[in-house]
Amino acid sequence: MTNNVLVLPGDGIGPEIVTEAVKVLGTLNLDIEIDSALVGGSAVDATGNPLPEETLNKARSADAILLGAVGGPKWDGNPMESRPEKGLLGLRSELELFANFRPAILYPQLAEASTLKPEVVSGLDILIVRELTGGIYFGQPRGIRTLENGEREGYNTYVYNESEIRRIGRQAFEAAQKRGKRLCSVDKSNVLEVTVLWKEVMEELAKEYPDVELSHMLVDNAAMQLVRAPKQFDVVVTGNMFGDILSDAAAMLTGSIGMLPSASLDKDGKGMYEPCHGSAPDIAGQGKANPLATILSVAMMLRYSLDESAAADRIEAAVQKVLDQGLRTGDIMSEGCTLVSTEEMGDAVVAAL
Ligand code: NAD
Numbered sequence: 064m065t066n067n068v069l070v071l072p073g074d075g076i077g078p079e080i081v082t083e084a085v086k087v088l089g090t091l092n093l094d095i096e097i098d099s100a101l102v103g104g105s106a107v108d109a110t111g112n113p114l115p116e117e118t119l120n121k122a123r124s125a126d127a128i129l130l131g132a133v134g135g136p137k138w139d140g141n142p143m144e145s146r147p148e149k150g151l152l153g154l155r156s157e158l159e160l161f162a163n164f165r166p167a168i169l170y171p172q173l174a175e176a177s178t179l180k181p182e183v184v185s186g187l188d189i190l191i192v193r194e195l196t197g198g199i200y201f202g203q204p205r206g207i208r209t210l211e212n213g214e215r216e217g218y219n220t221y222v223y224n225e226s227e228i229r230r231i232g233r234q235a236f237e238a239a240q241k242r243g244k245r246l247c248s249v250d251k252s253n254v255l256e257v258t259v260l261w262k263e264v265m266e267e268l269a270k271e272y273p274d275v276e277l278s279h280m281l282v283d284n285a286a287m288q289l290v291r292a293p294k295q296f297d298v299v300v301t302g303n304m305f306g307d308i309l310s311d312a313a314a315m316l317t318g319s320i321g322m323l324p325s326a327s328l329d330k331d332g333k334g335m336y337e338p339c340h341g342s343a344p345d346i347a348g349q350g351k352a353n354p355l356a357t358i359l360s361v362a363m364m365l366r367y368s369l370d371e372s373a374a375a376d377r378i379e380a381a382v383q384k385v386l387d388q389g390l391r392t393g394d395i396m397s398e399g400c401t402l403v404s405t406e407e408m409g410d411a412v413v414a415a416l
Contacts, residue, residue, distance in 0.1 A: 066095045066369050069125035074104040074147060075342025076352035077131025083354035083409025084129060084361050090413045091374050102154065103133025103147035113150030119157055127368040128335040129361065132342035156196050160327035160335055162234040163193040163306065167313035167323060172386040176318025176395050179290065184316050190242060190298045191313055192235040193306025195327055197227045200303045221257050223302065228264040230330065235300035236272040243297035247278045249285045249305055261302065289313055314339050321353030321394040324360035326367050334368045336360040350404040353392040355382055358412055381415035
């Protein structure tokens with residue numbers, strides 16, 4: 064059966080890194096049809112809308128989506144509804160991609176790239192499971208209003224219902240079952256009622272997964288523990304905002320955000336796959352971007368949505384091989400290694416395959 068993959072290059076370095084990832088995908092000779100569409104700033108420029116109807120329709124009918132990144136200074140002053148990020152949030156919510164998987168793995172070849180001591184991070188392998196379509200990023204009411212005294216007030220609503228917590232909890236417990244069988248649920252239950260409920264639902268779920276050891280941690284402590292002793296974690300599950308912040312911190316433990324893939328899945332395993340980093344406008348168009356996070360996102364796509372685990376393994380092995388060969392883009396460069404461009408890195412992965 065032919066799988067349909069929709070490619071959304073996006074903005075900044077997006078088109079450069081996606082080109083390399085598509086090249087790698089093409090090398091595998093799988094029965095995959097690739098289509099592409101606009102999203103983010105490039106879609107705003109072409110249509111005025113960061114998520115054009117045509118893109119959304121193509122995304123709905125695709126088996127999986129590969130996204131580069133969106134955003135850039137050009138659109139920073141746009142009103143909220145025509146900001147590039149709105150395209151991304153729209154895709155996540157329209158497709159109900161509620162489960163975001165962000166692995167933070169430190170490749171032994173890059174142990175020196177981390178700002179933390181090698182003994183603190185070497186062998187690091189954490190999976191952060193972030194709820195992606197609820198919480199304070201989507202809660203209503205929201206806005207900026209003017210009070211009677213003329214002062215402006217900004218407000219958002221932090222809300223989760225039981226079923227939203229339960230479905231992300233299940234994803235996290237099941238992921239933990241396939242890994243180290245330890246799950247840490249992160250909340251702020253000493254201050255926020257919504258996370259008191261979060262904690263309660265996680266406890267209820269734990270009874271269904273007796274083989275998984277559940278623990279709880281307050282988000283401020285989790286931020287500290289992530290930089291103090293990150294290897295204590297196996298799988299971490301948390302809400303949208305805390306997950307946004309903690310997964311970036313976890314990403315930096317590995318030394319380069321340019322190495323980290325992510326998956327956002329719906330209840331049936333359909334997913335959108337993208338690197339954890341943004342559109343890096345500071346290096347866009349210069350051939351400096353690391354395409355490996357996007358290439359590794361293709362591996363996640365093959366594993367989670369397209370039932371092609373063997374092909375995913377091959378890509379991951381090929382990435383290990385180019386790292387062993389000492390090839391590095393600027394973000395992961397270290398002494399004695401060879402600096403390569405975005406395209407050269409993609410070519411090296413293709414050659415390793
Ligand atoms: P960023 O991740 O784009 O860049 C942070 C730093 O990391 C920059 O110095 C950049 O050069 C570097 N970097 C990022 N990816 C890299 C790669 N593949 N190879 C080498 N270096 C890389 O974050 P930012 O600067 O905060 O945001 C830039 C734009 O991206 C903003 O408009 C932001 O809204 C957007 N953004 C988009 C997404 C997304 O599309 N999912 C995520 C985060 C930020």
